Amino acid sequence: MAMASVLTQTTDRPSRTRRARRAGVVGSRAFPYLLILPMLALEAALVVYPILRGALFSLDTPAGLGLDNYRTMLVDPDFWRMIVHTLVFTLSVVVVILAIGLSLSLLMNWSFRGRGVVRSLLTVPWAIPEVPVAITFVLMLDPSFGVFNAFLRFFPGVTENPQWLLDPTLAMLVVIGATVWKGFPFYSLVLLSALQNVPTELYEAAKIDRAGRLAQFRYITLPSIRGTVALLAVLAFIYSTQQFTLIWLITGGGPVDATTTLAPAIYMQAFRFYNFSYAGAIAVVGFGISAVATLCFVLLQRRMETPE
Amino acid sequence: MSALRTGSRLPSLADALRGATILVVSAIIFFPVYWMIVSSIRPSAESLSFPPPLLPGSIEFSSYFQLFTEKPIARWLLLSTLVASLTVIGTLILVIPAAYALSRLYWRGRTAFGLLLLFTQMMPAAVVVAPVLALYRNLGWTDNLWALALLHTAFVVPLCAWVLKASFDAVPKEIVEAALIDGCDRWKVLWLVVLPLTRPGLVAVSVIAFFASWNEYLFASTLITRNDLYTASLGLATLMTQLDTPLFVLMAAGVTFSILPVLFYMAIQRHLLRGLTAGAVKG
Numbered sequence: 001m002a003m004a005s006v007l008t009q010t011t012d013r014p015s016r017t018r019r020a021r022r023a024g025v026v027g028s029r030a031f032p033y034l035l036i037l038p039m040l041a042l043e044a045a046l047v048v049y050p051i052l053r054g055a056l057f058s059l060d061t062p063a064g065l066g067l068d069n070y071r072t073m074l075v076d077p078d079f080w081r082m083i084v085h086t087l088v089f090t091l092s093v094v095v096v097i098l099a100i101g102l103s104l105s106l107l108m109n110w111s112f113r114g115r116g117v118v119r120s121l122l123t124v125p126w127a128i129p130e131v132p133v134a135i136t137f138v139l140m141l142d143p144s145f146g147v148f149n150a151f152l153r154f155f156p157g158v159t160e161n162p163q164w165l166l167d168p169t170l171a172m173l174v175v176i177g178a179t180v181w182k183g184f185p186f187y188s189l190v191l192l193s194a195l196q197n198v199p200t201e202l203y204e205a206a207k208i209d210r211a212g213r214l215a216q217f218r219y220i221t222l223p224s225i226r227g228t229v230a231l232l233a234v235l236a237f238i239y240s241t242q243q244f245t246l247i248w249l250i251t252g253g254g255p256v257d258a259t260t261t262l263a264p265a266i267y268m269q270a271f272r273f274y275n276f277s278y279a280g281a282i283a284v285v286g287f288g289i290s291a292v293a294t295l296c297f298v299l300l301q302r303r304m305e306t307p308e
Numbered sequence: 309m310s311a312l313r314t315g316s317r318l319p320s321l322a323d324a325l326r327g328a329t330i331l332v333v334s335a336i337i338f339f340p341v342y343w344m345i346v347s348s349i350r351p352s353a354e355s356l357s358f359p360p361p362l363l364p365g366s367i368e369f370s371s372y373f374q375l376f377t378e379k380p381i382a383r384w385l386l387l388s389t390l391v392a393s394l395t396v397i398g399t400l401i402l403v404i405p406a407a408y409a410l411s412r413l414y415w416r417g418r419t420a421f422g423l424l425l426l427f428t429q430m431m432p433a434a435v436v437v438a439p440v441l442a443l444y445r446n447l448g449w450t451d452n453l454w455a456l457a458l459l460h461t462a463f464v465v466p467l468c469a470w471v472l473k474a475s476f477d478a479v480p481k482e483i484v485e486a487a488l489i490d491g492c493d494r495w496k497v498l499w500l501v502v503l504p505l506t507r508p509g510l511v512a513v514s515v516i517a518f519f520a521s522w523n524e525y526l527f528a529s530t531l532i533t534r535n536d537l538y539t540a541s542l543g544l545a546t547l548m549t550q551l552d553t554p555l556f557v558l559m560a561a562g563v564t565f566s567i568l569p570v571l572f573y574m575a576i577q578r579h580l581l582r583g584l585t586a587g588a589v590k591g
Contacts, residue, residue: 026493026494026495029415031413031494032409032413032414032415032418033415033417034405035405035406035408035409035413036405036406036409036410036421038401038402038405038406039402039403039405039406039465039469040421040424042402042458042461042462042465043424043425043428043462043465043466045462046436046440046443046458046459046462046463047428047431047436047462047463048424048428049439049443050436050439050440050443051431051435051436051439053439053442053443054435054436054438054439057438057439057442104333107326107329107330107333108330110323110326112323112326112327112330118330118334119577120574120577121334121337121338122334122337123570123573123574123577124338124341124570124574125337125340125341126573127519127566127569127570127572127573127574128341128566128569128570129519129522129523129541129565129566129569130523130525130541131523131525131541131544131545131548131562131565132344132544132561132562132563132565132566133340134548135344135544135548135558135559135562136340136341136343136344136559136562137340138548139343139344139347139355139555139559140340140343144356144358145355145356145357145358145360147343147359147360147362149358149359150358150359150360153359161358181337181340189577238430241432242432242433242434244432244433244434244525244526245525245526249525249545249548262432262434263432263433263434264434266434266435266437266438267434267437267526270437270438270441271438271530276438276442279438280438280439283434283435283436283438283439286432286434286435287431287435290427290430290431290432290435291427293430294426294427294430297426297430298423298426
């Protein structure tokens with residue numbers, strides 16, 4: 001099955017003579033540009049322009065235009081702590097979400113009764129808005145009556161309810177957990193459809209060759225879905241760098257700054273400390289990270305299209 | 309793998325184990341959803357005891373009654389519906405022509421436009437939130453639900469363009485060529501041939517746009533400050549931070565707010581998968 005891409009050509013191109021004969025705007029060379037113009041204008045005004053303006057904010061210092069904000073940023077230990085928190089958060093989310101997504105999709109790649117039901121149930125965490133997800137996690141982790149603590153008590157040695165949101169490490173685990181829980185269905189559903197696209201003949205041939213389950217996984221399944229896994233890793237990275245609402249509502253970036261990743265850091269600088277100019281500098285870093293990730297996505301996609 | 313298994317009549321031990329694993333895993337995954345619902349319909353005392361009983365002792369819906377009588381949730385939901393509907397209208401107006409140009413026309417700069425869309429789709433909203441607020445203040449657009457809908461539109465159209473492009477791509481080339489030869493111009497081809505064939509794609513795009521706006525919190529919380537203009541996600545977040553809201557009322561609000569997106573997302577799951585991977589993976 002061919003992978004359709006962002007830039008697939010399905011153009012219907014009438015012959016040159018037909019095009020020349022057709023008069024008016026619709027047949028003209030400008031027509032495609034007129035079609036995209038409204039969307040382009042909106043994106044330029046509300047996405048591209050604010051990015052540029054944010055970058056300008058960051059250069060606007062009390063001493064005139066300059067790189068002072070960046071100099072401050074590079075020697076600011078808070079900035080580097082934020083970068084470390086962002087890396088810990090995003091990398092954990094990527095690894096855990098792919099591990100859960102892949103094992104779940106392998107588990108479900110099998111025709112059983114009620115698979116449709118399980119698929120639909122899987123969609124639920126993904127469809128619930130972030131605000132109710134945050135509310136539910138805060139309730140489940142409450143130190144005095146949270147149900148999660150009740151489960152934890154089953155483990156030997158646990159006699160006290162941990163203060164989930166007051167301990168830096170635990171708070172980080174909580175925001176990673178909530179982000180993974182809300183996001184994983186997408187990854188397992190996409191991987192499931194990738195698994196279902198692996199030709200059954202390959203497995204049949206492997207059985208004839210007496211390849212074991214593990215060998216089948218290693219030499220057939222894994223190579224067939226490698227491209228999809230790579231793309232999903234990039235998407236999971238982007239998903240976790242975008243995460244603001246869950247972190248903000250569950251921990252508020254705390255305790256102190258233990259769960260302050262990129263998005264909450266920008267928000268905090270802009271709206272807690274009203275330092276738009278420094279917030280702009282951090283936003284430029286965020287833009288850079290997101291641009292590099294998008295570039296990786298495009299390159300991976302190109303590679304998937306060209307057969308090796 | 310699946311095709312090999314359907315032949316056998318009796319489930320093997322391995323299959324039974326696998327089924328049991330799926331059951332257990334589904335239960336774990338689904339637990340927070342169960343807990344949210346149960347906490348909204350059980351007596352408050354039960355939720356506040358430790359350890360909380362896993363099954364509700366008695367079921368009552370008074371929390372929902374209290375939610376709708378004491379909190380302005382009906383108003384919040386109404387305003388969310390208004391903003392989300394405006395977002396859908398804006399999205400459809402922008403995305404239909406653009407997706408058509410991306411899918412079926414040949415023009416210079418198409419690749420660049422595709423890349424621009426991808427970059428804006430992947431951009432964290434936090435990167436632009438402060439400059440957007442500055443821009444909206446200059447324009448006098450804060451505390452304005454129309455302007456909020458416009459912003460939601462700008463952030464959802466890239467994804468919607470991919471979803472609709474995938475639908476347009478699936479319209480057979482021959483049908484379009486036949487219409488062109490019969491003398492339809494491209495505008496008529498779009499309206500009379502392509503759009504009627506891509507109704508599921510249009511539905512999917514509308515659902516995505518509606519709930520992207522419905523769920524959105526960051527922009528809403530920075531641009532809307534007046535209580536009487538609160539949308540549901542904003543109202544809910546305030547209930548959460550106000551300590552005087554009874555727990556079961558808060559949970560009832562969460563459930564009420566989640567019902568619509570859950571139902572609709574289930575219905576359009578496949579389309580959404582395709583769009584979110586920007587068409588790279590067949591959903």
